[in-house]
Amino acid sequence: MNQRPPSVESATAPRSRFAGCGLLVPGLLWTTLFCLLPMVVVLAVSFATRGTYGGVLWEFSLDNYRDLLHPLYGRIFGQSLLLAGMTTGLCLAMGFPLAYYIARMPPRRQALWLIFIMIPFWTNFLVRTYAWIFILRTEGLLNTVLIQLHLISTPLDLLYSNEAVLVGLVYGYLPFMVLPLYAAIERVDPALIEAAWDLYADRWSLFHRVLVPLTKPGIIAGCVLVFIPSLGSFLTPDLLGGARSMMVGNLIQHEYLVARDWPLGSALSLVLMLMVMGSLLWYLKAQEPPAGERGGQ
């Protein structure tokens, strides 16, 4: 593009610039109408009042945000943050060795293992969650096997607990952790690892003095990619947690579809969005120094 003679530039540039704008119009209209505008509606409704029979009364109030301070909501937000944080930690603990193992394989086998990591990720999320119900419920596979092996006499209560939700979340989002970690570890010069070994580093110092500093952007990317969907998850706590372990997503759904308190539901979803955007901004900031655009996901 840069080597073109100036005369040609002036002949085509203005035309293609306008053409570019025209091309953007339909997509931009669509996104504005069905993404931006709905968000503006949510924002507006979050400052409105609930009607007697559900619905929205357009009377300005801050009550919905004041209601959020209620300890019950605080507990659910806290529980969501805790579960999302633990999911992220467990995914990192399991994903890092896995990604390291894959990155140190011969290239052909790397590709195969990466496809293996991807396949569950592309499997229907409902199906993957159902698999855990099938395994964990009272008459489920795990209890059946344990009873047949005479390890337990009465079935354990495994499903509908925070632990079940945690397992489901880790299961659902582990691939999100492994892929960026793999990309980061794969770029580390093997000579550096060799050097660490030669200098009598043990495994732990190799990990936290060599690998962690070199793969930090990948670690942060993986953590954010796991944390964000875990925090906003609805299906996993709904199916594996039941009433005992609600997360913000379930609370929002409850306010909208069951309690029909749309203003409160809107305030809740905006707070969730702010939390997500916050972690995203932190991620973008952490990614900045090593330069270069890291577009999309």
Next chain:
Amino acid sequence: MRGPGIWLRGISGFGLAFLYLPIVVLVVFSFNASRLSAVWQEFSWHWYGVLWHDEALLAATANSLWVAALSTGLVVLLGLPAAMGLERLRGRGRRSLETIFLLPLVLPEVMMGVALLLFFVMIRWPLSLATVVIGHAAFNLPVIIVMVRARLQKLDPRLEEAARDLGASAWQTFHRVTWPLVRPAVLGAALLAFTISLDDFIVTFFVAGPGSTTLPLRVYSMIKSGLSPEINALSSVLVLSSMGLVGLSLLFQRR
């Protein structure tokens, strides 16, 4: 160079088993004759037969396929020009438009669902299969834009310029030069959008009206209303079909 130690192999093996055992178990037990689904009785195709005669399920599948096809068509028509337009922009405008287009990728799905629900209620648009199509097209648009742009960025801009210099109109340039070059990426992206649409539960859950049950909604209500080995059979079919679709998508992108 040292080979991987036992602990590394151990954790990696455990990770892979953790990812696959649940799926394998589901598929194995879909061939179980017993109604008490976690106790193995004998091999049978019975539950696949039940699946095939489940009218509600077949109707939901048809709905899902329609929604996926229509929303994918829509996002390709909107996304391809948008991706090309973004590539032609420079500077600040490009960055801010990128942010707007990519927003649905980072929004929590629940947020997207309630926002659309609220919006449709406010403008008094009755919830139906059409609102589901719109919802899916809203979250799939960035998928197409990201994937097509990745391809466009690799193209040599001189090809289009040469065509224009030789007197081709904008449409001719697109039709004869750009389109053949981006077609594999568009097909791959479209297949991916189709798969995501087929699998979507949350947005659909909020914006589907009565009578517009899609396959995931049906699966959800089956799970909620008590388990039956039929769900295992259905799951196996879904696992196999999404693997097939993703395989195809990878194949297209590689070319």
